Amino acid sequence: MLNYIKVSASLLLIGILIYNVEWGKLIGHLESVSILSIVIALTIYALQFPISTFKWQKSLLIHNIEYPLGFLQKVLCISFFFNNFLPSSIGGDVYRAIKTMPKEGFRSRAVSAILLERIIGLFALLLLGLFGAIAITIDEHIAIVRFYVLFCLVTGAAFSVFMIILRLGIFSGLLKRINRIKKLEILTHNIKLIRRSPRTLVGIFIISLLFQLLAIAAIGVLFNALGSDGDYARYALLGAVIGLAAIIPISINGIGVVEGSFAVAAVQLGMNFNHAVIVAFIMRILVLALSLICGLVYLVDSHSRGADCL
DSSP states (O other), X not given: OHHHHHXXXXXXXXXXXXXXXXXXXXXXXXXXXXXXXXXXXXXXXXXXXXXXXXXXXXXXXXXTOOOOHHHHHHHHHHHHHHHHHSSSTHHHHHHHHHHHOOSSSOTTHHHHHHHHHHHHHHHHHHHHHHHHHHHHHHHOOOHHHHHHHHXXXXXXXXXXXXXXXXXXXXXXXXXXXXXHOGGGHHHHHHHHHHHTOHHHHHHHHHHHHHHHHHHHHHHHHHHHHTTOOOOHHHHHHHHHHHHHHHHOOSSGGGTTXXXXXXXXXXXXXXXXXXXXXXXXXHHHHHHHHHHHHHHXXXXXXXXXXXXXXX
């Protein structure tokens, strides 16, 4: 029942976008998008795969789980296919967790590694969006930009206060009691593993910044191909909007929510609605194209494993 609701939400949101498109100008806009710009954007997305794999490998190492990069690349590729062709994007992460689950010790370490690199990746994206928002506010006063800056500052301040409280040991008594609870032993164990690897955490953050910069570059390539009057500060903020919108679980894999949020934010930033819709749909098509390639990897892998069993 929930999946039917999500499908309906996706179709409704996509329908609203299509309804508001200026069809008289759409063909002219599409004709300005060159094959070269699409190839460049697709190449950028493809380059994100090894970067994401390396980031995941580092997160696994924090949790004392070690796998070769080639194996993790294959697993990540297949999980990317699942993320885009299963009703929920969680499916891909479940596949990754199953494939990297350790045989000894706390098996939840595989899940913790995925959560860690995803959280750090989101933080890197939001930070780049904040830099873009600050750059915009220097010359312009836009409501959505001010709201985003305020959101980041409040969230950052709350997190900082929380970390200071932890370091001061105000909750040390409570934490000791939590550590004694057997059912929470898994959680406290994973937290200890993460806290003892600050340098690796910084490394994952730097890799995440590179990953997100590529995503912003892909947005810029497509907007520039349309002759948009946007800039990379705006593209960084739009990238952050996509990241936040993708978390909202009201549609199938964010379809409709991501595109709608992207288009609305672009218009608020003074950009052309048609351009934003075109870029949003091209990005979705490119992601699906890469997902299909990863689907072929899954078929080949399944066939080879089936042959090994004979």
